[in-house]
Amino acid sequence: MSKFLFVVPPFFGHISPTLSIGASLLARGHEVKWLGITPLAQTHLPEGGEFIYPEADLAEYQDEIQRILKRQDDGPACSGPEVMKLALEETYVPFAKMMMKGLNNFVDRWQPDVIINDCITFAGALCAHLKGIPSVTTTPVPPDVMGDTANSAPKIFEWQQNLIKGLQREVGIYSDDIHIHSHQLNMVFTSQTFAGFEEKPPQMHFVGPVKGRPNLAPFDWERLKQVTTPKIFVSLGTLLVDIRAAFFQKLITAFENQPVTIVAATNPDIFEKWPDNFIVNGFVPQSELMPHMNAVICHGGFNTVNDTFTNGLPMLITPIAYDHFHTAKLIEQAGCGISIRYKRLRTDELRTTVFELLENPKYREAAQKIRQTFIDAGGNDKAVQLLEDFAKTTRLETV
Amino acid sequence: MDTITTKMSREEIFDLMKKFITEVIGEEFVEEMDISPESSFTKDLEMDSIEIVSFSEKIKAHFGEQIDFTGWLSAMDLDQLINLNLGMIISYIEECQS
Numbered sequence: 001m002s003k004f005l006f007v008v009p010p011f012f013g014h015i016s017p018t019l020s021i022g023a024s025l026l027a028r029g030h031e032v033k034w035l036g037i038t039p040l041a042q043t044h045l046p047e048g049g050e051f052i053y054p055e056a057d058l059a060e061y062q063d064e065i066q067r068i069l070k071r072q073d074d075g076p077a078c079s080g081p082e083v084m085k086l087a088l089e090e091t092y093v094p095f096a097k098m099m100m101k102g103l104n105n106f107v108d109r110w111q112p113d114v115i116i117n118d119c120i121t122f123a124g125a126l127c128a129h130l131k132g133i134p135s136v137t138t139t140p141v142p143p144d145v146m147g148d149t150a151n152s153a154p155k156i157f158e159w160q161q162n163l164i165k166g167l168q169r170e171v172g173i174y175s176d177d178i179h180i181h182s183h184q185l186n187m188v189f190t191s192q193t194f195a196g197f198e199e200k201p202p203q204m205h206f207v208g209p210v211k212g213r214p215n216l217a218p219f220d221w222e223r224l225k226q227v228t229t230p231k232i233f234v235s236l237g238t239l240l241v242d243i244r245a246a247f248f249q250k251l252i253t254a255f256e257n258q259p260v261t262i263v264a265a266t267n268p269d270i271f272e273k274w275p276d277n278f279i280v281n282g283f284v285p286q287s288e289l290m291p292h293m294n295a296v297i298c299h300g301g302f303n304t305v306n307d308t309f310t311n312g313l314p315m316l317i318t319p320i321a322y323d324h325f326h327t328a329k330l331i332e333q334a335g336c337g338i339s340i341r342y343k344r345l346r347t348d349e350l351r352t353t354v355f356e357l358l359e360n361p362k363y364r365e366a367a368q369k370i371r372q373t374f375i376d377a378g379g380n381d382k383a384v385q386l387l388e389d390f391a392k393t394t395r396l397e398t399v
Numbered sequence: 400m401d402t403i404t405t406k407m408s409r410e411e412i413f414d415l416m417k418k419f420i421t422e423v424i425g426e427e428f429v430e431e432m433d434i435s436p437e438s439s440f441t442k443d444l445e446m447d448s449i450e451i452v453s454f455s456e457k458i459k460a461h462f463g464e465q466i467d468f469t470g471w472l473s474a475m476d477l478d479q480l481i482n483l484n485l486g487m488i489i490s491y492i493e494e495c496q497s
Contacts (some may be wrong), residue, residue, distance in 0.1 A: 079441025080448050081480040155476035325447055343445050344428060 002391040003031045005112035006138075007103065007124030009095065010038040010069060014118045016303050017140050017189045019213035022049050024380045025387065035106055037065060037099050046214060054102025061098040068094060075321045076243050076342075081156075083321055088160065092120050093167050096180075099123035100171050107131060114391050119143075122164075122180035126171050129179040134394035136387065137182040141302045141323050142195035142330055143204070185390050187383055189306065191373035196330055205386055208377025209306035217283035224279065227261045230294040230358050233313075234264040235286070235304045243320070245270045247342070251297075252278070254351040260358075263289065295357045299342060300324030309336060312371040314363035316353050318342040335366035406496045412489045419457040423450050436486035443484075458492075466495045 004025055006018045015036070022032045023046035034040065035052040045051055058065070068091055078086055103123050107115070112133065117124025119139040128135030149157040164178055173179055184203050188195065192206040200206070224231070234251060236244060244266055255262055256275040268280040286307055290296075296308040297316045305327055308315050315337035319328040328339035338353050357363050378385075407415070413436060421429045424446065432444065440446050446454065451472075458468045471491060475483070 079445070079481065081441060081477045085477055085481075153473050153475075155474065155479075159477055319447075325449065329449070341447060341449075344425060346427070 001029050001031065002113040002388070002395075003110065004033075004387065004391075005107065005110065005115050005124075006032070006034045007099070007115060007117045007121050007127075008034055008036045008040075009092075009118055009121045010036060010065075011120075013301050013303055014120060014140050015040065015044075016213060017210050018116070018118065018138055019044060019046060019049075020210040021138075021380060021383045021387070022046055023212045023214070024210075024384045028384060028388070033110065033112075035099075035103055037095055038069075043216060044214060046212075052106055054106060057102030057105060058098065064094070065098065078321060080325075084156070087120075087322070089163055092122060093163055096122035096126065096167055097170060100127065103127045104130075107133065113395065114387065116387075117182070119181060119186075122167065125180050125182055126168065126173065128182075129173060130171065134184065134390065135182045136184070136390060137186040139186055139188040142190050142326065143186075143188060144195070144197075144326075184394075185386060187386060189302070191370070191377045193373040194309070194330060194334060194370050196333060205382075206377050207382045207386070208374040208379050209310050210380045210383055211287055211310075212380060215285050215287065217281070217285045219281065219285055219289065220279070224263070224289075224292060227279075229259045229261050229277070231261045231263055231292060232295050232297060232354060233286075233290060233293040233308075234262055234266075234297045235301065236266060236299055243342075247318075250345060250347050250350060254347040255354075258351065260354065263293065295354060297354065300327040302327065305331075306374070309367055309370040310374055312364065312368040314357040314367050316340065316350075316357060318345055334370055336363055336370050337367070338363070407492075409489055409493060412492050413485070415461070416485055416488060419454055419461075420444060420446075422457065423454050434485070436484065436489060438485045439481075440483045440485070440488075441481060462492070462495075466492060 006022060008015045008018055018034065022034070025032050026046050026048045033050045033052055035054070037058065039053040040051045071086065071090060075083060075086060100123050104127055107127055114134050114136060115124050115128040116136045116138055119137055125135050125137060149160065164180055168175065168179060182203065186204045188204060188206045189209055190206060191208050192200060195206065236247060248264065248266060248270060251262060252275060255277065260277065262278045264278060264280045265284045265286065266280060267282045268274065274280050286304070290307045290311045290313070293311070293313055295314050295316070296304065297318065298304040299320045300317050305315070315331060317328045317331050317337055317339045318341065319325045319339060320342040331337040332339050338357060340349060340353060417434050420434065424444070432438070438444055440451065455468050455472070458466060
């Protein structure tokens, strides 16, 4: 049995798949812990797992952490190049620096066999490299979001490289190689087909969506049973708080009195009254709900994208910022949905697009094909097998 | 494509760019904007990468090999991209013509 440490960012979309794999590892008898820069409620953790929040080692950074978290609200209003700066320069790199002390201390104490870092949580791989611990990277979104900057935008590539090398030097890694991700195993939670990769680097493994994290959100299943019109699931994910009201107002204008039922995951408090054909809950058991739906509208958060195509449903994606545009491009390439950029979204177009998705079978058929590639990728079983083999091989190498 | 024989003035280039932008992002969204040479591409016009690509294609279709707009863009760093405005594109096209 092995000890696995997941190093995660304060963004639930990135934590979520690690909770699912962690649950499978715990069920197999391994020891699993998580470490992050903000606390995580115990209810999210699979039984037997522990979340480490190195409070004392993070004390001096509290104001800065809160400022950076608040700054994420500006994301939706930022242009592409501004988002690149916001993400790498203002968020990932500073978070990595702040996490190092607490992470190093905990790793010395607990001595994990494998450190698994999320792809934007560089501290995990850096710490593993410094201490000679085998490391794995988890990537919840299709890789290659920024494209081939080395050739297409050399100055942007240079900026990325300089930031990362600067971070590495600051934590004591004086190498021209990049060590923010594992060079041995990078697990990606989508399929190679959907990600649009003809070839892949040898360390990259597309394991498809993973599931099984605890989600205790209640839901009025009786009400859903009485619904006779097509059901559209709508989610904006856990970020993007500021634009919530505007987004749902457009949905109300488009679908009030229409022969559809909107099942929305958002805080109902944003409006005093919702139309009768809207079922709105702050938190929903999304994976359990999805098989009952007929189509999905979302901005492109990757866990919702995975839940949608795991169930072979067509999607209207309304990309807002970050990697949403890349995901929207992949969906249109696969033919399993339609993309309308959030900033150019009109209510009449919103309505006609949803009816097109419901009535034209080609989107559902394409979604079913993606579903099959997800199943073939292996999911939790494949991820666990890769991790167990990795732990075994690296242990033999160090003996 | 027609070959461009006469040199365009700044005003003519501006009108042409405005026409391309309208075609790319849609008339109703342009109506809400006050497009001027100071309009920033990413901030004011809120163009995303897909829209910038189709805008580049229109420039290429109109001017042909004479203007390497995509090459010009790809040589920029992040701050240059963030601050890119319509006036800079007009100047670039003007220079390419001379």
